[in-house]
Structures are given as C-alpha cells and as structure tokens.
Amino acid sequence: MTSPQRIPPRDEELPADPFSELRPSQPSPGVDLDDESIPLRLRMVHHIKSLQSTICTALESLEPEARFQSSYYLRDASKGFGDSRVLQGGETFEKAGCNISVIKSTLSVAAVRQMRAERFDWWDGVSELPYFVAGCSLVVHPSNPHAPTIHFNYRYFEIQDPKDPNGPPKAWWFGGGTDLTPSYLYDEDATHFHQSFKTSCDKHDQSYYPRFKKWCDDYFTIPHRGESRGIGGIFFDDLADRSPEDLFRFVRDCSNTFLPAYYPIVEKRSKMAFTEEEKRWQQLRRGRYVEFNLVYDRGTKFGLAMKEPRTESILMSLPLTTRFEYQPEIGTIEGTREKRIMDVLRKPIEWV
C-alpha cells in the first residue's frame, strides 16, 4: 500500500480562493457546506474532495490488499488542479478510478460559440470568458461478471463577466448523473439502484427522476449497436432551474447516493461464483463500454481534444481488460441470461 502523494498546490492566480488549504487527501470536515457566506464554488470543491475520500475508503474496505493510488497534479500556469485516484488489479475491483478536477481559466471565443447561446445573451461576442468548473467523476469495473460496472460524474460550472472577473457569476449550472452497467441483470439490483436515485430526486423535484432517467437512457446509447451502454440511472446537464443553493443540495444528495445505491450490490455480487463463459461475456460487454466512451462520450471527446489533455485521467474510465469478438453467438440465444440483458439494453425498462 502506497500513501497518496501530497503535493501542495501553488495557486498564485487564485488568491481569493484558499485552494492552498485544500489538500487532496484532507476532506476538510470543518466546512459547513450550507454556509452561504462561503462562495459556492469553494464549497463544491470541499464537497467533491470529501466525496472522493469517502468513496475510496469505502471501496477499499472490499479489497484485502489493493489500494487507491493518488496522483495529484496542477494544471499549467496554476489554472487548477486535480487528483486522480485509481485502484487496479484488485480482488474485488479490476479497475476503479475516482477523479476530482478543478479548473479556473478562460473559454475561447470558439468554445463559447459551441455552448448554449441563451446563456450568453450578455456576451460581446469577442471576449474570452473567465470560467470555473469543479467536478468529481468515478468509474468502477468489478472483477466478478455478476457485479455491475458503475459510473458517475457531478460538476459545477460558472462563467464570469470578463469586465468583473471576481464578481458574481454571469452564468452557472450543474451537470451530472450516475448510471449502472451490468453484464448480468439482477432485477432486484436494478430496482434498488433506480429507487435510490428516485428517492434522492423526489426530495427536490418530483419531475427530476422521470426526466433525468430518460435523459440518461438517451445519452448512453451506442447508435452503431442499437443498444444502451447499460441500464441507465440519471443524467442531467445545464441544470439551473432552481437557486444555486437548492441545486447544490440536490447534487450533493445525488452524489452521496452513490454508496448506498452501489455498495450493497457490489459487495453481494462479488462473492458469487462465476464461469469462464460468464467472464468472457463480461469482457465482451466491456468492449462495448470502450466503444461508447471513445466514440460518443462528450466528456471523453472534449477532454482528449484539449490542448494538453491529461489523457491518463480522462481514460481511467476504460476497463483494465476487454474483448472484441467478431459476431459472437453469445448474447443472441433465446432463453439465456446474456440474451435477457441484451433485450433490456435494446429496450430500456422503467424500474420504479
């Protein structure tokens, strides 16, 4: 077991933000996330750090030996920092990664033009726009083919007026979601997973779960296969339909739902016996995961197209091992469990 590296960030360009106090492995228990006297962006940073630590610790409790390795890094010109924590080759987890990323930089004119126009009706069309984003993303690929892969991403975005870069944000929004990708379907797991997120959503808005469930089904599709990546969950972007404080509470609830929604499933399924053929099926399904992430996933494409992409952090989402077979028969035979999941991936189900 190696301790996480602890390199203090040098954030000369961020004097107003005490980033220097935010060590990657210190979840800052002293900060009240509801304290509106602290800028929301800072509380979001506290939240994602705390989330990352809590999750990595919980997942490690299912591993006899393997531990998360932390790579803390600063972005060029101190425009932000990140902490990629990855555990690979474990007994329970073939690969698990949980990244946080904080960026404070400027959007080019071209980048602003690609974003939703109604957010920028105040923009002069020629200035680069200061922005801030803080997010946490996770992908877990368990070893056991009966234990599902899971992914989440939660992020907070702010755009600043270039004439008043330290004033209140001119635009802000939240994005995120959590989705489950089983190789073998257990209805009770699927229901538990979706129910967990429905409960979290319902506390904030009764319309959220149905909207975000459909958004998730729509987003995680692989058009060239005519199938979904997994059995969905929730997904949303550009969310600013309530106050920032309300939505921050919502996003915290969603991200905190990861552990109760997933931990009992992976704990239980990881103990199951499995055959070589079941492992093969899992590897083939992982191939599809790679296809989605590299061909369609917007975050991956956006990340890789950056000037100096942090490729290892972006692609930590890829499974450790995969299989790409030409026209495998498995998954096509009526009455098999492999065909069952394929049917659901081709036609998503309402689980709750």
Next chain:
Amino acid sequence: MTSPQRIPPRDEELPADPFSELRPSQPSPGVDLDDESIPLRLRMVHHIKSLQSTICTALESLEPEARFQSSYYLRDASKGFGDSRVLQGGETFEKAGCNISVIKSTLSVAAVRQMRAERFDWWDGVSELPYFVAGCSLVVHPSNPHAPTIHFNYRYFEIQDPKDPNGPPKAWWFGGGTDLTPSYLYDEDATHFHQSFKTSCDKHDQSYYPRFKKWCDDYFTIPHRGESRGIGGIFFDDLADRSPEDLFRFVRDCSNTFLPAYYPIVEKRSKMAFTEEEKRWQQLRRGRYVEFNLVYDRGTKFGLAMKEPRTESILMSLPLTTRFEYQPEIGTIEGTREKRIMDVLRKPIEWV
C-alpha cells in the same frame, strides 16, 4: 472448420456489371486485369476478390486448425455486397480479418460537400451523385507479442454524372496504404517491411515512397498520446495523378506486396518464446490501437456514422483482447525494449 457461406448476390440494379458471376470465394482466374475492354471497376472487383482469397489461404497456412469464417452479405436494395472473412482465437493469429466491400449508390448533397471541392467543379450543387467504390481491407493481430500487427486498405472510387449514370466517370481516384504496428521492434523486420513497399512504389514513381511514407506517419498518429500507432508504411488518398490504368497497376503492386512484406516476419516471430510481461505489453499496445481506431480513424468514423452501418465488419479491426492500465511504468524505463519502441513511436525513423 466451417466452410465459407456462399450466398449468390442478386444485383438486379447492376445489370451492366456481371456481379452475379463474382462469387466471394471464386477468385476468377480467367480475367486479365490489364484488359482495358473490361471496365476498370470490374477489374478492381476481380482483383480484391483474388487478393482476399490469396491472403486468407496464405495466413491459414500458418494455423494448425483455425480457419477464416466468411460472411457474405448484400447491401440494402442491392446497392452492393461485401464479404467479411475473420479468423479468431487461432494459435498464430489471435484475430485476423480481411474484408472486401463493393458499393454502387448515390452520395447525398451533404456528403459531396464534405469531399474535395476541386473534384466537383462540374457539379450543379443540388443533385445527388452516383458513385461506385470497391475496396479490400485487412487487419491481423498475431498472438505472439514479438509478431507485429498489420493493417492495409486499398480502394477505388468513381463518381458518375447524374445525367449520364452509365457514362465514363466524371471523377475517380485510388486510396490506400499498409502499415505495421509492432509491440517489440526488430530493426531488420522494419527495414524489410519498408524496403518492400519502397521497391513497389519506386517501380511507378520515385516520389511515391517518400511522400506516402510521410503521409502514413502523419495519418496514424494519436494526438492525445503524442505517439504514432505503429512504425508506419505507406498511405495515400485521392490519388489520380496518373492514368487510371497506371494507378490500378500501382495499387495492385502495393496490395500484392502485403504477403512478401509481412508473411516472413509473422512466420518467424510467431515461433519465438515470450514472457507474461511481454504479453502484457502487447495488450497495452493493443489498447492504443483501439484508441486510434475508435477516436481518429476516418474509415471507422465514416463507417459507424452510416445510416445502417455494418458494425461487425467495420470493427473487425479491433484486437480480440486488450488492456488499459492507468499510468503503467512499463514503457518508461530507459534501456528496455518497451522504451525503445516508444521512442520510435514518438519520433518516426526513416527505415530505408
């Protein structure tokens, strides 16, 4: 061993072309490929069928048991046909695929607009354009980490005047190339491979090899890794700088160079002993192959974006098994063979 399927094509829409005589597994030895009284497009079809058969037979000679499985298919509305031949899980070849594809259809206005404008100075800007394309592509992933992966693609394209769809083509060109992707570098193999293609190119034009070698290095790069996919070879597109007959001879020479360039290498390297660590390195390099093909390869992206993509044929290029590790140390240690190939992938070499 399963015999290739033999489904005769029904090409009602192609009465002028005796496609019905072109069975996928019959290489048509009676056709003189230099006989200019036969349309070039038809001779190209004969050539790629013959090429496919010759190559599959040759590669099978290195396999004690595994054989190519053929899937012959017709495109919708008899707009063409294809034959995908794939061998997987062999002793020498983990996965090898050789596809031929023939399409006779129309290009949408949007598709024409994406192509090189100077080819279409006669176009009215609103008509869909009849086109024909015939091509053969191959990817071979050997089992032994000392034996290199190889890829080629050769194709002939014609655009017809919509007012005279059976007249001579208004535009035509050839495209193609062959490139080698070793996990471990053997200088004598690299030199033999490049020398083989240089010799074939030099017979036609002394400028071809240097131009097409550079084009290959430029095309097969993975920007987010700052490295090439492999050690190159030749690559060209939109080639129409000589008569169609001259270039057809050139393309035949290049495609026929595959076997003498590659067979002796894979035959020799497949007999070498290898360690578990060498296999792991091969798997990691295969992960990069997947990254290039899914994120950047134009043929793959174009194919997957088609309305009804033949996904299995397009993605037969992906290796059977891969590995995606987060920040592996292997490949970074000075003095190792893994670091040696990485150095070459980061800075391509002139081999001949």
